[in-house]
Structures are given as C-alpha cells and as structure tokens.
Amino acid sequence: MLTLLLILLPIAAGVLTLLSGERLAKQVALVSGLAVLGVAIATWLQFDPAAGTQFSFKYAWLASGGISFAAGIDGISLVLVLLTTFLTPLIILSAFNHDYRKPASFYSLILFMEAALIGVFTATDAFLFYLFFEAALIPVYFLAAIWGGENRLKVTFKFFIYTIFGSLLMLVGLVYLYYQTPGTHTSEITAFYALQLSKQVQGFVFWAFFIAFAIKMPLFPFHTWQPDTYTESPTPATMLLSGIMLKMGVYGLIRFLLPIVPGGMETWGTMAMVLSVIGIIYGSIIAIQQSDMKRLIAYSSFAHVGLMAAGVFSYSINGLQGALIQMLAHGINVIGLFFIIDIIYSRTKTRYLDQLGGITQSTPHLSVYFMILLLGSVALPLTNGFVGEFLLLSSVFQYDGWLGAIAGLTIILGSVYMLRMFQKSMFGPRSKWVEGFQDLTMSERAVLLPLVIMVFWIGIYPNTFLKLTEPAVSQLLQMVNN
Amino acid sequence: MYPIILLSVFGIVTLFLGFSKTKNILLPATLLFLVIATVGNFVEWNKGPLLYFYEMLRVDNLTLAFNGIVLLSAFMIVAISGGFQENPDSEPAEYFGLMLFSLVGALMMIGFEHMIMLFIGVEILSVAMYILTGSNKRNLRSNEAALKYFLMGAFATGFMLFGMTLIYGATGSFKLSQIHGFASNIQADAQPYILYAGLLLLLIGMLFKVSAAPFHFWTPDVYEGAPTIFTTFMSTIVKTAGFAALFRLLNTSFSEIYGFWWIIIATIAVLTLLVGNIGATSQNSFKRMLAYSGISHAGYMLIALTALTKPSQSAIVFYSLAYSLSTICAFGVLMLVSKEKTLEGQPNERYEAFNGLAKQNPVLAFVLAVSMLSLAGIPLTAGFWGKFFIFTSAAERGIIWITVIAVLMSAVGIYYYFRVIIASYLKEGDLIKIRVAPFYQVILLLATFLTILFGLAPGVFEGLI
Numbered sequence A: 001m002l003t004l005l006l007i008l009l010p011i012a013a014g015v016l017t018l019l020s021g022e023r024l025a026k027q028v029a030l031v032s033g034l035a036v037l038g039v040a041i042a043t044w045l046q047f048d049p050a051a052g053t054q055f056s057f058k059y060a061w062l063a064s065g066g067i068s069f070a071a072g073i074d075g076i077s078l079v080l081v082l083l084t085t086f087l088t089p090l091i092i093l094s095a096f097n098h099d100y101r102k103p104a105s106f107y108s109l110i111l112f113m114e115a116a117l118i119g120v121f122t123a124t125d126a127f128l129f130y131l132f133f134e135a136a137l138i139p140v141y142f143l144a145a146i147w148g149g150e151n152r153l154k155v156t157f158k159f160f161i162y163t164i165f166g167s168l169l170m171l172v173g174l175v176y177l178y179y180q181t182p183g184t185h186t187s188e189i190t191a192f193y194a195l196q197l198s199k200q201v202q203g204f205v206f207w208a209f210f211i212a213f214a215i216k217m218p219l220f221p222f223h224t225w226q227p228d229t230y231t232e233s234p235t236p237a238t239m240l241l242s243g244i245m246l247k248m249g250v251y252g253l254i255r256f257l258l259p260i261v262p263g264g265m266e267t268w269g270t271m272a273m274v275l276s277v278i279g280i281i282y283g284s285i286i287a288i289q290q291s292d293m294k295r296l297i298a299y300s301s302f303a304h305v306g307l308m309a310a311g312v313f314s315y316s317i318n319g320l321q322g323a324l325i326q327m328l329a330h331g332i333n334v335i336g337l338f339f340i341i342d343i344i345y346s347r348t349k350t351r352y353l354d355q356l357g358g359i360t361q362s363t364p365h366l367s368v369y370f371m372i373l374l375l376g377s378v379a380l381p382l383t384n385g386f387v388g389e390f391l392l393l394s395s396v397f398q399y400d401g402w403l404g405a406i407a408g409l410t411i412i413l414g415s416v417y418m419l420r421m422f423q424k425s426m427f428g429p430r431s432k433w434v435e436g437f438q439d440l441t442m443s444e445r446a447v448l449l450p451l452v453i454m455v456f457w458i459g460i461y462p463n464t465f466l467k468l469t470e471p472a473v474s475q476l477l478q479m480v481n482n
Numbered sequence B: 001m002y003p004i005i006l007l008s009v010f011g012i013v014t015l016f017l018g019f020s021k022t023k024n025i026l027l028p029a030t031l032l033f034l035v036i037a038t039v040g041n042f043v044e045w046n047k048g049p050l051l052y053f054y055e056m057l058r059v060d061n062l063t064l065a066f067n068g069i070v071l072l073s074a075f076m077i078v079a080i081s082g083g084f085q086e087n088p089d090s091e092p093a094e095y096f097g098l099m100l101f102s103l104v105g106a107l108m109m110i111g112f113e114h115m116i117m118l119f120i121g122v123e124i125l126s127v128a129m130y131i132l133t134g135s136n137k138r139n140l141r142s143n144e145a146a147l148k149y150f151l152m153g154a155f156a157t158g159f160m161l162f163g164m165t166l167i168y169g170a171t172g173s174f175k176l177s178q179i180h181g182f183a184s185n186i187q188a189d190a191q192p193y194i195l196y197a198g199l200l201l202l203l204i205g206m207l208f209k210v211s212a213a214p215f216h217f218w219t220p221d222v223y224e225g226a227p228t229i230f231t232t233f234m235s236t237i238v239k240t241a242g243f244a245a246l247f248r249l250l251n252t253s254f255s256e257i258y259g260f261w262w263i264i265i266a267t268i269a270v271l272t273l274l275v276g277n278i279g280a281t282s283q284n285s286f287k288r289m290l291a292y293s294g295i296s297h298a299g300y301m302l303i304a305l306t307a308l309t310k311p312s313q314s315a316i317v318f319y320s321l322a323y324s325l326s327t328i329c330a331f332g333v334l335m336l337v338s339k340e341k342t343l344e345g346q347p348n349e350r351y352e353a354f355n356g357l358a359k360q361n362p363v364l365a366f367v368l369a370v371s372m373l374s375l376a377g378i379p380l381t382a383g384f385w386g387k388f389f390i391f392t393s394a395a396e397r398g399i400i401w402i403t404v405i406a407v408l409m410s411a412v413g414i415y416y417y418f419r420v421i422i423a424s425y426l427k428e429g430d431l432i433k434i435r436v437a438p439f440y441q442v443i444l445l446l447a448t449f450l451t452i453l454f455g456l457a458p459g460v461f462e463g464l465i
Helices: A002-018 A021-046 A075-097 A103-122 A126-135 A137-147 A152-180 A191-193 A199-214 A226-232 A235-260 A262-289 A294-312 A318-347 A364-377 A383-399 A401-426 A441-458 A463-481 B002-015 B023-042 B061-084 B094-110 B115-133 B141-170 B176-184 B191-208 B218-225 B230-254 B255-281 B285-309 B309-339 B362-376 B381-395 B400-424 B438-456
Strands: A056-064 A068-071 B048-051 B057-059
Touching: A002 A021, A002 A056, A002 A068, A002 A075, A002 A103, A021 A075, A021 A103, A056 A152, A056 A463, A068 A103, A068 A126, A075 A103, A075 A235, A075 A318, A075 A441, A103 A137, A103 A235, A126 A137, A126 A152, A126 A191, A126 A199, A137 A152, A152 A199, A152 A226, A152 B381, A152 B400, A191 A235, A191 B230, A199 A262, A226 A235, A226 A294, A226 B438, A235 A262, A235 A294, A235 A318, A235 A463, A262 A294, A262 A383, A262 A401, A262 A463, A294 A318, A294 A383, A294 A401, A294 B438, A318 A364, A318 A383, A318 A441, A318 A463, A364 A383, A364 A401, A364 A441, A383 A401, A383 A441, A441 A463, A441 B230, A463 B381, B002 B023, B002 B094, B023 B048, B023 B061, B023 B094, B048 B115, B057 B061, B061 B094, B061 B438, B094 B115, B094 B230, B115 B141, B115 B191, B115 B230, B141 B176, B141 B218, B176 B230, B176 B255, B191 B230, B191 B255, B218 B230, B218 B285, B230 B255, B230 B285, B230 B309, B255 B285, B255 B400, B255 B438, B285 B309, B285 B362, B285 B381, B285 B400, B309 B362, B309 B381, B309 B438, B362 B381, B362 B400, B362 B438, B381 B438
Parallel strands: none
Antiparallel strands: A056 A068, B048 B057
C-alpha cells in the first residue's frame, strides 16, 4: 500500500495546492513535498533488500486483456523513488526565490510531475509504465512552455514532439511483446522477461526501446532538443528535466532493454556503447566552449548521462551499480548547480561567463557551496561523483580497453569546463554586473545544505545505497546471462 | 429496430411542429425524441441476435453499441445547435427533421443484413446531408460544398450499386450470410473475378463515405464550406455509420477471402494516414485541419479493418466513441469562438482565433485541450486507448509495419493538434468575453468528462460488447 500512497499522495497534494489559492500555494506545495518524502523514507526503513519486489499492489484494469494497475518497489526502484522525493521539495523550495505568475498552477504541476515520475519508477506493468512515461511529459511541458524564456514555444514544442515520437515507438514494442506472452496475454514486466524471442525480433524490439530511451536521456545523436529546452525552461523545470526525468531513460534501459532483449544487446550493444562514448566526449567539448552557464551545465549533463548509459550497456555489475549511484549523484549535483546559476542570474541578470567575475569577494557561503557541488560533479574522491564515475569507467574499461580510455577523458574534460566556469564567474576582477551581490539567504541555504550533505554521504559511505540495489542488480544480471 | 421506426415517425412530427408559431419547442422536442429512441434502442440489449424485416436487418449487441454512439453524438450535436435561432434565414424544423431522418439512414447502415438495406441507408443518410451542407443558402461556400458533395457522392453511390450488382451476379444473393456461404465454398484454385470486382467497387463507394484516401478530395472543401454544426454531424455520425457498415460487410461476408482484400485495405489505410496527417500540418484554418484530421482518423480505423482480428470489433467501437466525443468538443468550441471573432465579415476559423482563449474562457480552453489531447492519442484520454486497441488488433494479426507507420503519423498529429493548445494557453489574445449558454457548457463538459473517464478506466466500456 505504501507504493500506492507514494503515487497518489503527490496527486492529491497537487490538487490541494491548486485549490489552496495563489497565496498559500507555495507553502502547501512544500509541506506536501516533505510529506511525500516522509512516506518514501518510511518505505526505505521497512525495505528489505534481499526480498525482491515489495509493497506491491495490483488492480485489474483491463481484466480480460491481462492489463493491470500494478506497482511495487525493488532496490532499483527504491533508490530512484528516494531521489525523486528528496529532490522535489528542494525544487519547490528553490522556486521561492522567484515570483512566478499563477503560483498555484506552477507548484501543482511540479507535484503532478512527481507523481508521474514515481509511477514510472515503480510500475510493474509495462502499459502502466508507458502511461506514466508519457504522462510525465505533460506537466513539464506546460511548466517550460508557460513560465519559460523568450523562445519557449518553439523549443518546448520540439522537445515534446521529439520525446513523444520516441515513446510511441516504444509502445509498438510493448504491444508486440504483449502479444508474444502465452495464454490470454499479460503485460506484466516479469512476463516479458520470460519470453523467448528470436534474435532478429530482439533486434527490432531493441531499436524500439533504444530510440525511446535514447531520446529521453538524451544520447548522441538524439540530443538536439536538450540544450535549448534546458536553457529556455524556468529553473525548476530544468531541474526536473535534468535531475529526475533524464533518469527515466536510464531506468528504462535497466528495466526493459537489458533483461528483455539481451540478444538485441549482443548485436547492437557495441553500437550503443560507441554512441554513448561519443556523447561523453562531444558533450564535454561543447561544454568547454559555452559562455552561458545554464547551457554549459546542460551539455555537462548530456556528457554525464552518456557515461551512465555506457555503464548500463557494459552489462556488468559494476556498470549497473555505477549507473545507479551516478544517477543519484548526478541528480543531486546538477540540481545544486542549476540552483546556484539561478541565484547568480537572479542577482546579476546575466548568465554569461564573460560578463561575470569576482563574485567570491562578497559571498563566502555561496562560494563554498558552489565549490563542493562542482567538485562532486568533476568526481573528486570523497564526493558523490567519484564513486559512480569510478565504477562506470572500470566497467567500460572491462568492456573494451580503448573505449574505456576514451571515456576516461571525461574526468579531465569535466574538470576543464567546470573549473573554467568557476574561475570565470567567481574569481578574477569584479565585474560591474555583480555590484552589490548579496550572499545566500536562509531559504537558499536550506536548499543547498541537504544537497551538500548528500554529496558527502554518498561520497564517503556509498554503501548505504549500493547495498539497497545490489541484490536486485545481480538478480537482473543473472537473468540476462542465462 | 425500434429506433428506426421511432425516428422515422419523430422526423415527420418534427416537420409538423415547424408549423407552430413557437419555434422554441423544436429543440427540446428533438432532444426528447432522441432520448426515447435511445431507450428504444437499448430495450433489445442482450436479446440478439434478432433479424427483422424479412431478415434484412440484424440486431445484436454490436449494432446496438454503434446505434448508441450515433444517438449520443446526435443528442450532443442537437443540444449544441442552439435551435438555429441566430440566422433569420434558417429553417429549424426542416433541419431537425432532416437530422432525424439521416439518423434513420445511419441506423440502417449499422444494422444491415441485406445489401439493399445498406444502399437505402447510405442514400437516406447522404441525401439529408447534401441538403444540410447547403443549408446556409446565402453563403457561396456552403452552396459550393453542397454541390461538390452531391456530385461526388452520387458517383460513389453509383460505384456502390454497380458493386452490389456484380456481387449478386457472382453469388446469387444480397444477404450477407449467403454471400459468406458462397465465399467460404470457393475452390482453392478458382478465381471468382466477378466477386472480386464487385467487392472492389462496393469498397470504393463505402470508402468514399468515410473519406479514405484516395477518395477524400471532397472532404476538406465540404467540411469547411458546410455550416459547422453539420460538419460535426458529418464527421461523427456519417463516419461511425460508415465504419460500422464496412466492418459488418468485411467481417461477416468476406472474412473467407481475407487474402484478397487485406492488402488493398492496408494500402488505403497507409495512404489515408499519410494524406490526412501531412495535409493537416499545412492548414491555417482550424476547421480545415479538423477535416484532414478526420481523414487521418479514418486511416487508423482502417488499420483495425485490415487486421480484422478479435480485438478489431471493440477497437472500432471504442475508437468511434472516443473520436466522436472529441470531435464534437472541438467543433463545439470552434463554433463559440468563431462567432465572437470575425475575419473580413466571416467567422474566423483560423488558429489565431484561439489566441488567449485560456484567459477569455478557461472552461472552453480546458474542453478544447482535452479533446485535442484525445485526438492526438495522449495517455489518460479515451483517444489513447482507441489507438492502443487499434494497434493491438494489428499486432495480433502480426502486421507490425503498419503500426509503425501509424505511430509515426501520430507523432505528426501531435504537431497540429498542439498548435491549438499552444494558441489558447500560451499566446496572448484580445480580452473578449466568450458567451456560452449553460446547457451548451454542460454538454461540452459531459463529453470531456467521458473522454477522461474512458481514458482512466477503459475497462468500464470493456464488459459491454
């Protein structure tokens, strides 16, 4: 029942926020976000890593078709649910800095988004998964299209059509698999795992899924929607997109692509791996050239997700574990960085590196938080980025030495663009744009402090989370290898 | 059978009501007639299959379900017509009478067991529609539309009749069951060319009525020229009845020679999808876009016919319902909006007319958004499950390639459906107040509610057929 509560509570909270009127909306949204986090933590405390999928429920939806409203939580789901519920209140709190028009609609859309994301991560029925996968798109589309920047209409439209096109292909794949299940057909994901498909068919299904998830993440060359959308969206929507929604793609790879079409992986896995590695290098090199900080982080996010995907495609325990821990780390870091850019932007009205400089002189707190999150992002040991990146690179290296070596460049390139950003914006002569720059307010610290705590927690003792996912991951790999 | 008799009588009564001085009674009376006909329809639920009129008409649950959709659509369309009070030239009694008569035609097409019944049904429906299309007498485009529709329609009917004759020549019967008997006894090496030719001609006639490509050329002009309320009627009721008839024809009589016709229908389905969706992207007029969208939806339904598997039946019923509800909403909002905003003296039916609608009237904007989402097939709306059932029917037959094309075309569809949502929610417009009669709003909200209900719980519908 906890799973059902986790899906329904944000929906109810969203409706409540909508009804609470424009003045109270902020507070109601924040409190409900925290309440959902509370439920998620309660789930975590009761969770037994060895026991497989737990807290399951199942209601018949299309009874005669074997399609049900079924969800449950295993280690992989739990980690992502925790990430989602941890980040959502912080995203809501981070939006307090701005006076968004129509706050009731704004905050309720964030909560609806949370519900859809939790649904994606917990669904154990393939069509329910699909439903949430698409439904997650609608709130974030409106968030970006109503509250975004100047070019928002064009950019978000492209984003919407691009991503929905991918998921429609996945739908064809799902419908096909559904008809391969024995008897009266069922759409349970575990039933899909048991299918014996010919190699050629697996190749087709591989592509149906791969394109859907590759667009969502995005992987090279399906990324063209991403930088513009991240840049034009209001910061909370950017955070949702990069911090959580991107993980839907990686989660899809782990939950669907690997276990359902291992044969397709054998045929096309190397190609997917190469695309991922190209994305890592390509994203990093473009990030180095960027002057707009938001765009810079967008490209860095693109590079990071390439590494996660590469880890998944290596189908080794290190790769999967690394991808999972990196999803947590990336979500935390990227949200922190986007928030800091938003803080800088809201005070100076510019995001361009060549117009900034010398912010450190008046802002000791901001500088420290910024530095810690940045170091987490460039994978310094003892920060969260290190654990994931280390596991991921070792898995890619095992898969192929050359690819591992190329992907390893990400550490160097990552430091280059990140430190360049820090140097240009924070150090140097004080630019006229940053006159009178105030240090962090209390509410801003309230967002950044939990993030920084998590940076160190995962960096110093990743086992808290690794041991949650370990049994689920090794079980998955066992199935793939058979 | 009851609704056919009832509606014929009510149609005549409506014409006589036109003599009374108080025109206000016509609208409630017509609505009442439709309710009575709907009750009469469902009296026979689960009693079938029954045969009436010398076994020329068949009543089973499938017939009744299609009848229900047609009667529900008609009820909503009559309710939002507003009694035609605004135009002094209009003749409300005739319009309502013709609508009721054309419904009789639609019900005959849905329940036919004998080809003559199909022919009579198509003719009753079509002749009434020709008149209604041209009912805006002083508008040149309405006249043009009526003439085009009539000429093309007459041609198509000719093909249909020719086809029936050839089928009769080949099989010796007009009855579906006997044709089926003939078709199932064809020797493996025999090639009954006359039957094939007859079937082809018959299909051409029917496909014209549901505006499938390449027989669609009349659709955009006629839909755009006809008064919007009758466009709604055409795009929902005529289409539903047409597909019900096609399904019955292919499913009962010609399922044995599936190997002959499936590739033809498949080709036409793909062509229709391409023409409908690609045509719709380049339109500036919302009404004309809906005409092309109507073509594209015919394409999706043709996929279910191509597959002709067990889920095809419920797929077509569900799809017709979802499509009708959303189309009525879309045209309903269009009528209200275009009335308030004019362009060169004519109602403005372009996309720009919807700019700022969310501020002018949030309820209408919501209704429009849900109907567009449903037509685009976004989850949590009825339209999604409609497409889903269509895709599953094709997957069961193992025709995946056609599903892939349909999916690509759905992505194209999102482009033009979202243009309206973007206009109404994200663009600024003049702050005009858009007046909506309370009853009108109730009907639109009811359709929206049903769209979402079937989107959340498609199972509600599942047990019925």
